[in-house]
Amino acid sequence: MRGEDTGVVMLNWIWIGLMVIALVVGAVNGRLEAVTKAAFDGATTAVDIALGLVGVMALWLGVMKVAERGGLVELLARAIRPLARRLFPGVPADHPALGAMVMNLAASWLGLGNAATPLGLKAMAELDTLNAHPGTASDAMVTFLALNSSCITLVPATIIGVRVALGSTSPTAILGPTILASATATAVAATAARLLARLPVFRLPARPAGPEAGS
Amino acid sequence: MTALQAVSTWAIPVLLLLVVGVGAVRRVKVYESFVEGAKEGFETAVRIIPFLVAILVAISMLRASGALDLAVRALSPLTDAIGLPAEVLPVALLRPLSGSGTLGLVSELSKTHGPDSFIGLLAATMYGSTETTFYVLAVYFGAVGVVRTRHAVAAGLIGDLTGLGAALLVCRWLFV
Numbered sequence: 001m002r003g004e005d006t007g008v009v010m011l012n013w014i015w016i017g018l019m020v021i022a023l024v025v026g027a028v029n030g031r032l033e034a035v036t037k038a039a040f041d042g043a044t045t046a047v048d049i050a051l052g053l054v055g056v057m058a059l060w061l062g063v064m065k066v067a068e069r070g071g072l073v074e075l076l077a078r079a080i081r082p083l084a085r086r087l088f089p090g091v092p093a094d095h096p097a098l099g100a101m102v103m104n105l106a107a108s109w110l111g112l113g114n115a116a117t118p119l120g121l122k123a124m125a126e127l128d129t130l131n132a133h134p135g136t137a138s139d140a141m142v143t144f145l146a147l148n149s150s151c152i153t154l155v156p157a158t159i160i161g162v163r164v165a166l167g168s169t170s171p172t173a174i175l176g177p178t179i180l181a182s183a184t185a186t187a188v189a190a191t192a193a194r195l196l197a198r199l200p201v202f203r204l205p206a207r208p209a210g211p212e213a214g215s
Numbered sequence: 216m217t218a219l220q221a222v223s224t225w226a227i228p229v230l231l232l233l234v235v236g237v238g239a240v241r242r243v244k245v246y247e248s249f250v251e252g253a254k255e256g257f258e259t260a261v262r263i264i265p266f267l268v269a270i271l272v273a274i275s276m277l278r279a280s281g282a283l284d285l286a287v288r289a290l291s292p293l294t295d296a297i298g299l300p301a302e303v304l305p306v307a308l309l310r311p312l313s314g315s316g317t318l319g320l321v322s323e324l325s326k327t328h329g330p331d332s333f334i335g336l337l338a339a340t341m342y343g344s345t346e347t348t349f350y351v352l353a354v355y356f357g358a359v360g361v362v363r364t365r366h367a368v369a370a371g372l373i374g375d376l377t378g379l380g381a382a383l384l385v386c387r388w389l390f391v
Contacts, residue, residue: 010312015273018276019273022273025277029281034279038275038279042271042276043271046267046268046270046271046319047267049326050267054256054260055256057255057256057259058254061252061256061259062252062253063230063249065248066245067234067237070237070238070241117354137356137363141367142364142365144355145351145367149311151346153344154230155227156339158318163330168325168331168335173223174336176218176219177340180381180385181340184378189371189377192373193370196370197366202365202366
């Protein structure tokens with residue numbers, strides 16, 4: 001909850017700040033007319049880009065529906081299962097939490113956001129049944145969310161669509177760099193989650209659940 | 216370097232072949248499924264319009280007022296030290312907070328500087344290099360009522376920083 005509030009509240013103030021700065025600086029520089037015109041141009045450009053996205057999004061969502069029906073998510077989930085077992089030592093190999101987590105990760109990596117979220121929520125619910133301290137994040141939960149919040153991106157379809165809409169000569173030039181950067185982020189985030197769990201500030205309270213445990 | 220460029224060139228064709236191939240072998244109604252999925256394309260694109268308008272209007276106004284130039288000039292000495300164009304700094308700062316906001320920034324930079332400029336390429340790579348950490352934590356922890364999040368924010372932000380830093384390094388190596 002808190003995180004969402006932080007994000008939305010900050011964005012609210014950032015946006016207000018941007019508007020006010022633009023208007024004040026524009027007035028001081030005597031460029032208010034240009035600022036007004038820029039507002040209209042910006043709005044028009046936004047719609048041009050979004051509509052330019054339609055083709056690429058339709059293509060990609062079509063392909064991904066075929067992937068879903070063909071069981072590609074299950075295939076990838078099976079491939080990453082051995083790795084997941086090592087990352088989550090606290091989760092028994094036959095527990096439904098592990099199945100839900102690998103399915104969620106496979107769907108996220110393939111860019112199937114709509115399929116990934118329900119699987120992720122199921123995984124969290126399953127992890128909660130293993131949690132000895134309700135209300136406090138378990139090690140497995142933090143590691144799982146670190147994998148999700150740094151998510152490997154195999155095909156950034158939306159951004160490719162934007163590049164197509166803006167007439168890029170090589171819309172997919174960013175694919176290799178994106179895969180490498182996001183995979184590095186995921187590996188480091190998962191490692192950080194495992195290592196930080198050992199720090200005194202983040203250590204779990206001795207059971208049963210105590211009030212302490214940094215947040 | 217060439218390996219990474221090969222990934223950029225081959226990732227989509229290989230994935231297309233894999234998807235259609237697996238679909239055919241498993242007797243999926245490939246054409247029907249494709250059309251069904253593609254229907255969502257329009258809706259998805261239209262859904263981001265309000266976010267894009269909000270960001271593009273604000274940034275365009277900022278640019279026209281001259282404030283963006285001032286900020287870039289003020290920040291350049293700092294960002295130049297790590298080889299980051301000052302124009303792209305807002306993308307890195309906004310990425311963990313808002314996915315659609317970042318998409319708006321990246322679109323504006325790609326439009327202004329060109330999608331194939333270093334700034335355009337770097338901004339686009341940064342967008343895909345990590346996820347919206349605060350949103351992910353809010354949704355998933357909120358669902359199971361976790362309030363003491365322990366090291367989740369730290370681990371998430373370390374991941375973001377790594378992704379953004381890796382994007383900068385790879386782009387400088389590949390595109391400069």
